[in-house]
Amino acid sequence: MNNSAKVRKKVLAASSKSTIERSWLARIAACPHILWSVLFIIAPLMFVAYFAFTDSAGNFTFENITNLTNYGETFMLSVFFSLIATVVCIIIGYPLAYFIARLKPRKQKLFILLLMLPMWISLLIRTYSLMALLDNGGIISTFLVSLGFEKLSFIGTGGAVILGMVYDYLPYMVLPIYTTISKIDVRCIEAAADLGCNGWQTVKNVVFPLSVPGIISGVTMVFVPSISTFYISQKLGGGAFDLIGDTIERQFQNKLTYHTGAAISLVMMILILISLAVMNRFSDNDGGEIIV
Amino acid sequence: MEKNLLIELKNITKAFDGEPVLRGINLDIHDKEFITLLGPSGCGKTTTLRIIGGFEDPDSGDVFFDGKRINDVPSYKRNVNTVFQRYALFPHLNVFENIAFGLRLKKRPDREIAEKVKEMLKLVNLKGFERRSVSTLSGGQQQRVAIARALINDPEILLLDEPLGALDLKLRKDMQNELKNIQQKTGITFIYVTHDQEEALSMSDTVVVMNNGEILQIGTPQDIYNEPVNAFVADFIGESNLIFGTMLEDYKVRFSGHIFDCLDKGFEPNESVDVVVRPEDVDIVAPEKGMLCGTVSNVTFMGVHYEIIVDINNYKWMIQTTDYCGEGEKIGLYIEPDAIHVMKKSEYSDMVGDYSSYSEEHEHLSDIVEEDD
Structure with missing residues (x-):
């Protein structure tokens, strides 16, 4: 356990040099999934929240929850x-x-x-x-x-x-x-x-x-x-x-x-x-x- | 001083996947003894220990404990505890509960457990560590917890499987002393496995040198160092100059073109033998006064002494001396009769050479990472 902690420290130290380029690359790599998440996970969740707190006329209400x-x-x-x-x-x-x-x-x-x-x-x-x-x-x-x-x-x-x-x-x-x-x-x-x-x-x-x-x-x-x-x-x-x-x-x-x-x-x-x-x-x- | 026989191994053999690991081990272990199984990686020392601990079954042969055969006794019923190579502490328990583990199983009252754990922590110098999680401890501290966890059960025998292998040099030296003290304080029989010959010599009452699944020599550290039985033991334990020689008659041996007086006898006239001369036992004298004569080819400063390699008739000797000699200097060698040890020829005679590849050998050794066998 102790050893692995040390190794981790070393790895961190070694990686810090190229952290900037890597994080840049990592961000690009994450793009497709971020787009996916926004379209198919975050947006639907917003819809769920929206419907949960509105009535059929679109007005804000707690009725759905209390029901x-x-x-x-x-x-x-x-x-x-x-x-x-x-x-x-x-x-x-x-x-x-x-x-x-x-x-x-x-x-x-x-x-x-x-x-x-x-x-x-x-x-x-x-x-x-x-x-x-x-x-x-x-x-x-x-x-x-x-x-x-x-x-x-x-x-x-x-x-x-x-x-x-x-x-x-x-x-x-x-x-x-x-x-x-x-x-x-x-x-x-x-x-x-x-x-x-x-x-x-x-x-x-x-x-x-x-x-x-x-x-x-x-x-x-x-x-x-x-x-x-x-x-x-x-x-x-x-x-x-x-x-x-x-x-x-x-x-x-x-x-x-x-x-x-x-x-x-x-x-x-x-x-x-x-x-x-x-x-x-x-x-x-x-x-x-x-x-x- | 003959002590009670505690463990007897009789003709133990063991093979893994058809590969023999132990080839007929016979060993007596006495009460209160600190015995070390010493040998290179793969020699069967750990397997021997695991057979005593009950973690492996021998293919043939018997294990006796206090005169009773215990081959079929599972490890949890043996009054033996083990300190494992990488400690094997329970990661889900804190220091206190790790040490208390054995007593909790025996359903001892809480008060007694608390007292004994405290006593153990004091013994291994870890007072106040009760509530610490084992993952926050250093290697040396984990080792102490492992020792305390084993000793609290009052075993008749403590097995230690290269317990200091993962520690750095200085910590290892400290722990060696501590282990020796603990053994003397508690009077428990220690069976210690190591590949480190220095550790074996400095800690043990008895050293068992093993190689290739066989026991080569059993003796006190002094015996093993001064009277090795064959070239392998001489080479493995400490530094040694190994020379082929001929035993002319009792107390007379010829090697390197000179006839020496020695203290050995009981060989056939003109029998071929292996001769050991330890590097620290050679005196350097003026070339004309020496029994042997050679040229210094290499000098290394070691702190306490110089290590010089001397070329004598194209055979490189190592000599440890506090006197400085320059490279290329011609020197004479003087060897006292009691510095010469004569051994019978063995299968290992041809495997051991001189010091011509000395420096490379050193580098090579430091690269070896020891794994358990």
């Missing part, structure tokens, strides 16, 4: 489903990531490839294929019927929606956790054994605390898309659940009430930003003295 209390239940349900999906992803993903990280390098690559494979297929197709499994006349149902159970459909249950979220986003949990675990110094793990940790205690006292940053980024990458999804809940929820993503989509697609939709989007964005900030703080502290 959001009507959607409290939808918010709660979305948070609830996404939280459960995230927790399930951690429970399944962490052991898997740990398992992969402890394999030999060549096998690690194979397993990561297998893990990434579903991500090359469109999310829509993946969700449709889940429907084929869970549906009334679907594979699972047919199988159960052949065993003598009654014909049943899983579509329209909360479980199916959560399953869909887990199924679609699990790789995003495994990858960052795998990366942090595989970067843990082997000697730290040996040191834990040396000081008296058996396998389980090593995981509990050393591997897990050191992989918290991976869990945090995994949580962000699963929770954020889960809470804003509309497709999964529509297809697998069978219309029984109205999640926040569905509500927003409906505002824009069917009702053409941009103002309410924009208000919901804005509030949700702010909520997500706040929760991310809280989590980041949490993970920063963890590098230091949280245990004390």
